[in-house]
Amino acid sequence: MMYCTKNDMITTFGEPELIQVTDRANTGVIDDAVLNTAITTAQAEINIWLEGRYPLPLSSVPEVLRRIAMDITRYYLCGDVNNDHPVARRYAEQTKLLRSISRGQASLGLDSAGVKTTAVDTVQISQGRNDFGDRSRW
Template sequence: MPYATLADLVTRFGEQELIDQTDRASGTNVDATVVARVLDDAGATIDGYLTGRYALPLPSVPPLLVGLCCDLARYALYPDAAPDMVKDRHQNALRVLREIAAGTLQLGLATPASSGLAQMVSNPRLFARS
């Protein structure tokens, strides 16, 4: 299940921006193939962060992940130099994904521990070589 769609990108960032970043030849239409590729890449990035914490595929996509996927995909649409706002949103999306992976931010979905699977919990190290 994809985390975001072309329609989600259009809603958030406008059709003209997508046309500008995907149709370099004529500049008249959104190239759906390019958009699908960056959405797939963004989804793979999200899966990489979620895989240790949640059973994939998710039963439903939380709105938070839709926004994060859109921000990651939008950044990928700028191959040369993304505007500062796009870079900032990309960095924020990665920060939020790290928080989800660490467990400090919850999606409100069943985690492997709450779905009946075993989970290991331990105390921090007491001794180290240094």
């Protein structure tokens, strides 16, 4: 399962940008081969960070991982960019997040089997209820 798709990239960054960074033959369209290579390269980099913490391949792709994959893919598509460039800064932020995930300091929201976890013992709010009692009696 790919962490991001061509459609994800178009929705997030726009077709004009993807044409600009993939169309090396000046055809005026997105070069799928170039884009797929960048997506695959980004996924391989992500897997290096995840392999010690999660069983791969993952059974589902959490939204945070999709976002990480898109930013890393974009970085590879842009080639050599200055460290001050927004694409390079986003890449650095995402690799920092991946480092935190690999160390167990952050989570993808998946259990050890790679399945999405659900929150337990959460706060619930219901209109018209006062579970803390009547303040006038304090």
